[in-house]
Each structure stands twice: as C-alpha cells, then as structure tokens.
Amino acid sequence: MALTEVRVPDIGDFKDVEVIEVLVQAGDSIQAEDALITLESDKAVLEIPAPMAGVVREMKISQGDRVSAGSLLLLLEPAADTPSPTPIPTDPVVAAAPSSPAPSTSHTPVTPTPPPIPANHTGSGSAPPVPAIEHEAFKRAYAPPSVRKFARELGVDLSKVSGSGRKQRITRADVQGFVKDTLRFGSATSGSAQGGPGIPPLPETDFSQWGEIETTPLSRINQLTGEFLHRNWLNIPHVTQFDAADITEMEAFRQALNAEQGPSGGPKITPLVFIMKAVTACLQTYPRFNSALSTDGKNLIRRHYFHIGIAVDTADGLVVPVIRDVDRKSLRQLSEELQQVSGKAREKKLRPADMQGGCFSISSLGGIGGTRFTPIVNAPEVAILGVSRSTMQPVWNGDSFEPRLMLPLALSYDHRVIDGADGARFTTLLSQLLGDIRRLLL
Numbered sequence: 001m002a003l004t005e006v007r008v009p010d011i012g013d014f015k016d017v018e019v020i021e022v023l024v025q026a027g028d029s030i031q032a033e034d035a036l037i038t039l040e041s042d043k044a045v046l047e048i049p050a051p052m053a054g055v056v057r058e059m060k061i062s063q064g065d066r067v068s069a070g071s072l073l074l075l076l077e078p079a080a081d082t083p084s085p086t087p088i089p090t091d092p093v094v095a096a097a098p099s100s101p102a103p104s105t106s107h108t109p110v111t112p113t114p115p116p117i118p119a120n121h122t123g124s125g126s127a128p129p130v131p132a133i134e135h136e137a138f139k140r141a142y143a144p145p146s147v148r149k150f151a152r153e154l155g156v157d158l159s160k161v162s163g164s165g166r167k168q169r170i171t172r173a174d175v176q177g178f179v180k181d182t183l184r185f186g187s188a189t190s191g192s193a194q195g196g197p198g199i200p201p202l203p204e205t206d207f208s209q210w211g212e213i214e215t216t217p218l219s220r221i222n223q224l225t226g227e228f229l230h231r232n233w234l235n236i237p238h239v240t241q242f243d244a245a246d247i248t249e250m251e252a253f254r255q256a257l258n259a260e261q262g263p264s265g266g267p268k269i270t271p272l273v274f275i276m277k278a279v280t281a282c283l284q285t286y287p288r289f290n291s292a293l294s295t296d297g298k299n300l301i302r303r304h305y306f307h308i309g310i311a312v313d314t315a316d317g318l319v320v321p322v323i324r325d326v327d328r329k330s331l332r333q334l335s336e337e338l339q340q341v342s343g344k345a346r347e348k349k350l351r352p353a354d355m356q357g358g359c360f361s362i363s364s365l366g367g368i369g370g371t372r373f374t375p376i377v378n379a380p381e382v383a384i385l386g387v388s389r390s391t392m393q394p395v396w397n398g399d400s401f402e403p404r405l406m407l408p409l410a411l412s413y414d415h416r417v418i419d420g421a422d423g424a425r426f427t428t429l430l431s432q433l434l435g436d437i438r439r440l441l442l
Contacts, residue, residue, distance in 0.1 A: 007073060017046070037073060269332065
C-alpha cells in the first residue's frame with residue numbers, strides 16, 4: 001500500500017513553532033485522532049492529531065525542530081480498512097501555556113467529582129478517597145489536552161500534580177505516578193498541606209478573625225519544590241552527620257589565587273568550587289554515595305560519572321542546576337561555569353536538562369548566615385551536603401589555642417543505602433581534604 005504523507009494542518013497564525021514532544025516513532029500503530037507531536041509557541045501548546053489510522057513508517061521531524069502549516073511530519077501506511085489514503089483535515093488541539101493563562105468565564109465543572117466513599121466504609125482493601133478537584137486550578141495546570149482528558153477519566157486534580165516535562169509540563173506518567181502515590185499514602189497528596197501516611201491533614205484556619213491578612217500565591221517553583229521535598233521527606237529515611245573543616249589554609253590559597261588574576265582575570269574563585277572538588281574525591285573513594293536506589297528498593301545503581309547539583313537561591317525560589325564532570329575540570333573552569341549557571345538561574349533561563357542528571361547536591365548558605373542546618377536529600381540522589389558560614393574559632397593545637405577558620409558541614413543521607421559509619425567516614429575525609437587541599441592531588 002502506498003505511503004501517505006502526514007503534514008502539519010492549518011494552525012492559524014502560528015509559524016515556525018518548536019516541536020517539544022514527539023509522541024510516536026517508526027513502527028507504531030496509531031488510530032485516527034491519536035496525538036503525534038506537541039508544539040509550543042509563546043502563547044499556546046498544540047497537539048497535532050493523526051488524520052487516520054495506520055502504521056508509522058518513517059519520522060521526518062524530531063524534538064527541537066520548528067514547523068509551520070504544511071511541514072512534513074511522517075510517512076504513514078494507512079490501515080487496511082481506511083477508505084482513502086487522502087488525509088482527513090484535522091484541527092490541532094490547543095491548550096493555553098502557563099505563561100499566559102486565559103481567564104475563564106465558564107463555571108461548567110471540568111469533570112464530575114468521583115462519588116464519595118461512605119463515612120462508615122472501613123474496608124482495608126479499598127482505595128483511598130480521591131481529593132476533590134479544584135476546577136479553576138485544574139484549568140490553569142500546564143498539561144496537553146490528552147493528559148487533561150486522561151486526568152479527568154481518573155478524577156485527578158492536575159493542580160496537585162508535579163510536572164516532569166519541559167518547563168514543568170505535566171505528562172501522562174506524572175498523572176499515573178500521582179495516582180500510585182495516592183493509593184500508597186492515602187488521601188495525603190504531594191504538595192498539599194496534608195500529612196503523610198496515617199497522618200491527618202491540617203485543619204483549615206481563618207486567620208482573618210485575628211486581624212488583617214493578605215493571601216499571595218506561591219510561585220510555580222515554590223510549589224514544585226514543596227511537592228518534591230515533601231515526597232522526599234516521606235519516602236527517604238534521613239540521617240544527618242555533622243562535622244567542621246579547618247579551611248584556614250584553603251582560604252589563604254583561594255585569596256592568593258584571586259589576587260594573582262587581578263580584577264579582570266575572570267570569575268573569582270569561591271570556596272564552593274574547592275568543596276565541589278573535595279566532594280567529588282569523596283564520591284570516588286566511597287562510591288556508594290554516588291549511587292541511586294532502584295524504585296523497588298532491591299538494586300543499587302552506581303554511577304561512573306560525577307555531576308554535582310548546586311542549590312541556587314532565586315527570587316522565585318530554589319533551583320538546583322547541575323555542573324557536569326566535576327572530576328575533569330579545573331578550579332577556574334568550575335568557577336566560570338558556576339557563575340554562568342547561577343546567572344541563568346536568576347534570569348529564569350535554565351532548561352529542564354540543566355537541572356537533571358545530578359549525582360550529589362550541595363546547598364551552601366555560607367553567604368547568608370547560620371551555624372548549621374539539615375538539608376533534605378535530592379532524590380534520586382542518596383546524599384546532600386549542607387554548608388554554613390565559616391567562623392574563626394579557637395582550636396587547641398596541642399600546646400595552645402590558635403585562631404582557625406572553621407567551616408560547618410552537614411551531610412544528610414538515605415539510611416537505606418548509607419549507614420552511620422560510612423556517613424562519618426565521608427565527612428571525615430571531606431574535612432581532611434578541605435583542611436589540606438594538597439590531598440586532592442593524591
């Protein structure tokens with residue numbers, strides 16, 4: 001049977017639109033109206049559906065390409081019962097992008113609320129009650145039409161689902177994961193003010209009864225970070241090991257390097273790049289810290305690369321860009337790259353790929369203050385280092401006290417993977433490396 005060219009239909013005024021998802025591949029059997037690709041313009045997200053059923057024989061575009069009306073998408077072998085190979089004109093399905101949500105004037109419910117479970121229903125084998133859907137928030141959620149339809153069928157409130165797609169777009173897998181978490185943990189959902197398994201939700205409080213209040217929405221980053229940390233705290237048995245490193249010599253060496261390069265010699269070398277190199281050496285010595293636990297908890301996945309996530313404070317919340325191959329880069333290279341990613345983070349120019357693939361994270365509050373804190377593990381990593389402000393302290397040298405610059409360290413780790421003895425070994429080695437940076441050459 002002759003192959004049919006499937007092209008982008010009339011998409012109105014949209015031209016040169018980026019392909020952000022390719023939903024089919026060569027060899028796939030598809031039905032009419034199945035989504036083929038997803039496009040994203042400055043104002044909308046569009047799904048291009050299949051004009052007919054058949055088998056995809058060859059893809060002509062890939063993710064990241066730009067297309068307009070008439071662009072060739074793929075070659076399709078029509079199904080045997082298709083009356084004509086002539087493509088059926090099909091309108092793309094459009095969803096508003098989160099950057100410019102259109103106000104809704106309709107009060108028609110997005111989906112019927114699932115029937116409530118009777119109050120006297122106590123069967124242990126039953127599914128937990130599904131949280132009520134906030135319809136206006138559902139409309140504003142960043143998800144393509146097919147995912148919205150899927151969520152409606154399951155009774156899932158998209159406003160409570162954390163997106164893992166490009167620009168935190170909600171995917172079908174995210175909805176499935178949300179349902180699995182709900183079944184595991186009961187009605188407590190990620191990102192809500194409710195508790196974990198077996199913990200009753202916090203009661204609603206009317207704060208206006210005691211005085212004037214103001215309610216402001218959390219930024220999207222704040223919401224996603226809250227959901228992520230809430231899930232990690234519930235799923236990971238945390239232990240935190242505290243220590244302090246004598247960085248007196250390291251700091252003197254760092255200041256000498258910066259003085260040598262002068263004001264126009266490139267980015268200043270910060271203590272953080274020394275910590276990154278020392279952490280990488282510790283990961284090489286104790287590879288269990290550079291691993292991930294499989295989702296079933298039965299296997300340990302050991303990484304043979306060293307990508308370090310660095311927490312960056314922005315006006316909209318915390319983000320963690322990843323610096324790759326730290327073991328292969330010099331202090332100056334790391335300083336330059338760290339300056340670049342920090343700038344991109346604060347200018348909201350980080351891509352999802354810039355924040356993925358980390359092996360270990362570092363959260364440094366030394367520039368702000370505080371004596372110590374307990375960071376939450378950045379899953380699927382198994383450990384994270386918290387760094388507080390260094391202070392000059394009297395340290396006994398065997399004969400007398402002398403002033404030394406001490407750096408507080410806090411290593412939080414997943415106790416399913418790492419035991420306390422290894423946690424102490426890690427921080428001990430880290431302190432030794434920071435205390436005598438010549439050890440990094442060994």
